[in-house]
Amino acid sequence: MVNVILHGCCGAMGKAVSGLAAGMEDVRIVAGVDRTAGEMDGYRVYDSLDACTEKADVVVDFASAAAVDGLLAYCEKRGLALVLCTTGLSEEQLEKVKTCSGKTAVLRSANMSLGVNLLLKLVQDAAKVLAAAGFDMEIVEKHHNRKLDAPSGTALALADSLNEALDGEYHYEYDRHERHAKRDPKEIGISSVRGGSIVGEHDVIFAGQDEVVTLSHTAYSRTIFAKGALEAAVFLKGRPAGLYTMADVIAARA
Numbered sequence: 001m002v003n004v005i006l007h008g009c010c011g012a013m014g015k016a017v018s019g020l021a022a023g024m025e026d027v028r029i030v031a032g033v034d035r036t037a038g039e040m041d042g043y044r045v046y047d048s049l050d051a052c053t054e055k056a057d058v059v060v061d062f063a064s065a066a067a068v069d070g071l072l073a074y075c076e077k078r079g080l081a082l083v084l085c086t087t088g089l090s091e092e093q094l095e096k097v098k099t100c101s102g103k104t105a106v107l108r109s110a111n112m113s114l115g116v117n118l119l120l121k122l123v124q125d126a127a128k129v130l131a132a133a134g135f136d137m138e139i140v141e142k143h144h145n146r147k148l149d150a151p152s153g154t155a156l157a158l159a160d161s162l163n164e165a166l167d168g169e170y171h172y173e174y175d176r177h178e179r180h181a182k183r184d185p186k187e188i189g190i191s192s193v194r195g196g197s198i199v200g201e202h203d204v205i206f207a208g209q210d211e212v213v214t215l216s217h218t219a220y221s222r223t224i225f226a227k228g229a230l231e232a233a234v235f236l237k238g239r240p241a242g243l244y245t246m247a248d249v250i251a252a253r254a
Contacts, residue, residue, distance in 0.1 A: 002237045003030045003056045004230075005080075007071055008063030009045055010034040013085070016226040017060060027230050030054040033063075049074045058233040061085055065149075068093050072100045081105040081236045083229055085112055087153030101243035105236050109246040110153035112228030116202070117246040119217050123158055123204045124165035126215060131166055135208040136183060142193040142201040150192040154202055159188050162204070 004021065008014045009032030018041045021027050031054040032045040039045060046052045049070065058081040061071055065088045072093075075082045081104055084097065100106055111117065131137065141155040151174065163170045173187040183189075200219035205212060219225070228246060235249045 002027050002058060002234050003054075004028065004233055005030065005049075005052060005054065005056045005059045006032045007049070007059050007061040007067070008034060008086075009040055010036070011062060013062035013222055013225060016222040017062065017229055020223060020226045021230055024230065026234055030056050057081060057237045058083060060229050060233050062229070065089050065093065069096065072096050075106070076100045076103045079104045081233075081239065082107070083232045083236060084108040085225070085229055088149030098243065102241060104241050105239040105244065106242075107232045107236050107244040107246070107248070109228075109232070110157035111200075112225040112232065112246060113217070113219060114228055114231075114246070114250060115224070116154055116217050117250055119202070119204070119215060120157060120161045120247075122215055124161050126204075126206060126213065127162045127165040130206040130208065130213060131162075133208060134185075135206040135213070136185070136189075137162055137170075138189040138191070138205040138207065140191045140193065140201075140203045140205065142195070142198045144198050145194050145196060147194060150194065151190045152192070152200070152202075154200070155190050155192070158202060158204055159190055162188055 004027060006014055006017055006029050009018055018029060021029050022041055029043050031043055031052050032040055033049050033052060034045055037045055037047045059075055060083045062085045065086055068086055068089060084106060087110055097106060097108055139155050139158050141152045143152060159172055170186050170188050173189045199221060202217050204215045232249050235252055
């Protein structure tokens with residue numbers, strides 16, 4: 001049994017994780033943390049991590065970037081494993097993630113979906129062939145109108161995967177409205193759409209002369225992210241200190 005503290009339990013993703021965990025035999029949420037204390041799905045909710053008295057194996061985080069500094073300090077101090085799902089982190093916070101992973105096991109992923117993490121590998125395979133053939137690469141991501149960060153963490157992870165496959169020779173172009181020039185062959189364009197209740201869509205477009213190849217992922221519900229986060233929690237229990245990704249979870253399943 002993996003005992004979990006759910007950080008950000010009252011948000012949309014927190015509720016999805018909580019509901020899914022209730023039907024699992026190998027995971028139990030022992031406490032939640034959110035702005036308002038109370039009860040939820042049979043466990044106590046605290047208004048801060050420091051107020052939480054339950055013992056756990058892993059913290060699963062779906063809160064906000066503003067709460068990440070305190071979360072990392074809490075897990076580092078207690079040697080508590082962490083599944084960090086919050087996106088939109090600053091460079092300073094990313095450095096703190098690395099520091100924390102030196103003291104405890106941290107799994108950070110821009111997207112907890114198994115499908116997206118497979119897509120990260122597929123785009124690398126495509127880039128090695130198509131970029132060399134002169135194809136331009138563009139990423140279009142779409143999310144609901146309440147998402148705070150843009151571009152999405154997943155879009156940036158996809159861009160990084162493309163660039164990694166191409167020896168880091170490309171740069172990212174986020175906005176062209178003030179630029180009146182031809183497209184740089186060495187750029188990866190990233191565009192964001194925000195509207196309605198779109199859970200998450202990502203298209204990686206390889207545009208060549210007279211042909212286009214598109215690799216896509218569409219999330220139809222938050223359940224896929226909740227499932228990935230809980231699988232990550234099960235994977236992380238008992239792991240040594242270090243920085244892990246969903247690729248490690250997928251490899252362990254193979």
